[in-house]
Amino acid sequence: MTKTGPIPAALVSLDALERAGLADPADRSTLEAVAEEFRVRISPAMAAVGSAGVRAQFVPDVRELRVVPEELADPIGDGAHSPVAGLTHRYSDRAILHATQTCEVYCRFCFRRETVGETGHLAEAEFGRVLEYLRSTPAVREVIFTGGDPLVLSARRLASMLDRLEGLGTLEVLRFHTRVPVVAPEKVTEALVAVLDRALPVWLVIHTNHPDEITPGAAAALRRLSRAGVPLLSQTVLLKGVNADVDTLEALFRALIRNRVKPYYLHHPDLAKGTGHFRVTLEEGQAIVAALRGRLTGIAQPVYVLDIPGGHGKVPVGPGYLRRAQEHWIVTDPQGCDHVYRDL
Ligand code: SF4
Numbered sequence: 001m002t003k004t005g006p007i008p009a010a011l012v013s014l015d016a017l018e019r020a021g022l023a024d025p026a027d028r029s030t031l032e033a034v035a036e037e038f039r040v041r042i043s044p045a046m047a048a049v050g051s052a053g054v055r056a057q058f059v060p061d062v063r064e065l066r067v068v069p070e071e072l073a074d075p076i077g078d079g080a081h082s083p084v085a086g087l088t089h090r091y092s093d094r095a096i097l098h099a100t101q102t103c104e105v106y107c108r109f110c111f112r113r114e115t116v117g118e119t120g121h122l123a124e125a126e127f128g129r130v131l132e133y134l135r136s137t138p139a140v141r142e143v144i145f146t147g148g149d150p151l152v153l154s155a156r157r158l159a160s161m162l163d164r165l166e167g168l169g170t171l172e173v174l175r176f177h178t179r180v181p182v183v184a185p186e187k188v189t190e191a192l193v194a195v196l197d198r199a200l201p202v203w204l205v206i207h208t209n210h211p212d213e214i215t216p217g218a219a220a221a222l223r224r225l226s227r228a229g230v231p232l233l234s235q236t237v238l239l240k241g242v243n244a245d246v247d248t249l250e251a252l253f254r255a256l257i258r259n260r261v262k263p264y265y266l267h268h269p270d271l272a273k274g275t276g277h278f279r280v281t282l283e284e285g286q287a288i289v290a291a292l293r294g295r296l297t298g299i300a301q302p303v304y305v306l307d308i309p310g311g312h313g314k315v316p317v318g319p320g321y322l323r324r325a326q327e328h329w330i331v332t333d334p335q336g337c338d339h340v341y342r343d344l
Contacts, residue, residue, distance in 0.1 A: 010104070011042040014060075020047055022059050034060040038274065039106045039117045043183045045217060046105055053210040053248065056241045058105050064274035071273045072309060073114045080311045084129045086122045090311065094142040094175075097130060098122065099161065101148040104184040109239055109278045111270035111307075112147050121153060127161065134168055142173040151180035155191040166200050175203045177235065182208045185221035197228040205233045206261055209243050211251040219259050226260040233264035236302065238285050239278045246291045253292070253300040263302035268317060271309050282306070286319040294334035 009016075014031055017023035022042070023031060042058045074080075078098075081090040088096040100121040101112075110116060122130075134140055143165055150158070165171055176196075180187050181204070196202045204225060208214065226232055234256050238244055243252065253263045266289065269279050289304045306317045321332045329341045 008044040008047075010044060011047050012040060014040070017042070017059065022047065022050070022055060027062065030062045030065070031060050034062060034064045034274075038064060038108070038113050041103065041106045043104045045185060045215060046183050046213070049212050049215065051210075051212045053242050054212050057107055057109070057209060057239070059108070061108060061277065063277040064108060066276055067273045068276060070309075071271050071275070073273060074311075078112070078311070084133045085126045087130045087133060089133075089137070089140065090313065092139045094144060095134070095137075095140045096144045096146050097150075098148070099127075099145050099150045100153055102152050103147065103149040104152060104180055104187070107179075109237060109269060109272065109275045110147070111272045113272055113274075116148050121157070127164075131164055131168065134165070134170065138170040141171055142175060143171060144175040144177060146177040149178050149180055150176050151178040151187060151192070155189065155195045158192070159195045162195065162198060162200075162202075166198065171200060173203060174200055175205065177205045177207060179207045181206050181221040181225065182213045182215075182218045185215070185217040188221035188224055190224070193224050193228045193230070196225070196230050201231065203231045203233065205235050205264060206256075207235050207237075208252065208256070209236050209239060210248065211255045214252075214255040214259065222259040222261060232259075232261040234261045234302070235265040235267060236263070237267045237269055238280055238288070238304075239269060240280050241278065244280045244284065244288065246288055246295070249288065249292060250295055253296060253302070257297070257300045263300055265314075266302040266304045268304065268306040270307055282317055286317070290319045290334075290336075 011017050011020055011022070014023055014028060014035055017040070018025050038060070040060055046054055046058055078088045081088050083089055086098050101116050101119045102121070103116055106116060134143070162174060165174060222232060236243065236252065243249055256263050268282060268285055269275060285304060293301065303316050304318065305314050307314045323330050327342070331339050331341045333339060
């Protein structure tokens with residue numbers, strides 16, 4: 001048996017970041033202003049990686065203080081579609097459950113950065129009202145546990161919530177959106193995996209943005225999950241200074257399929273406050289996605305999507321390969337060459 005030492009603590013203060021060499025004491029006064037505005041937490045696994053593409057996601061940056069009027073506190077409109085506390089019901093067949101606001105890391109680009117933090121988990125009475133709403137709304141067939149990060153909850157608490165959701169008898173699928181298997185893989189314990197292996201299918205969508213996040217520990221956690229038959233998808237945010245180039249994304253998506261994770265969504269960055277330094281244009285995003293199409297196997301291609309600001313939903317944003325030309329279509333191949341196609 002391999003001997004492991006105690007797991008180091010997460011870095012949650014500027015003092016801790018400076019001691020770890022992740023922040024410069026010379027920047028202290030400006031970073032204090034950032035940390036007052038947006039929470040700081042870097043998990044031991046991510047602090048140990050420390051590469052530029054990983055650090056940029058978690059280490060506070062003075063540019064976060066630049067907020068433009070178009071940036072929103074709730075960019076995708078969670079609040080506008082919340083029938084009861086803790087639940088967002090935007091699309092008829094599925095609803096998002098905010099079981100906690102806590103995360104193992106606080107990402108500097110997070111679109112829920114105004115709400116995430118150690119503010120406690122969804123109270124039992126609130127969960128009761130969520131169950132009542134779902135009971136009276138059988139059109140909802142899928143419940144999506146999301147951020148904060150639902151896998152910070154104990155296996156026992158999760159089992160209790162999942163049992164009662166299953167007991168409604170109206171759901172077909174349960175889904176988790178989480179960074180835990182990558183940023184805190186030691187939390188993917190056998191007890192947690194056992195909770196996810198149940199009668200109703202539980203799908204896991206892993207949020208990961210850089211190939212350096214797929215450490216041996218993360219790979220082992222993903223293996224534990226796939227062995228239990230949990231279908232694994234990924235979501236990635238396109239971020240300048242982290243992954244907004246073809247080589248980095250190719251390496252990430254290849255690493256994911258090697259670990260039995262199907263790349264699902266590539267998100268255009270949301271208009272969250274103080275995140276302008278991460279933002280790319282839609283045209284830049286489309287060019288990267290077009291280049292990936294020529295290079296990567298189909299199973300490693302995510303869909304490039306934009307969450308329309310204000311809560312109007314998520315749509316694919318290209319690039320397009322098809323355009324109308326009078327009586328026929330012009331189709332562009334992955335190398336950029338056009339071809340005529342006619343409907344018969
Ligand atoms: S909700 Fe997700 S993206 Fe936001 S801070 Fe938590 S882990 Fe990061």
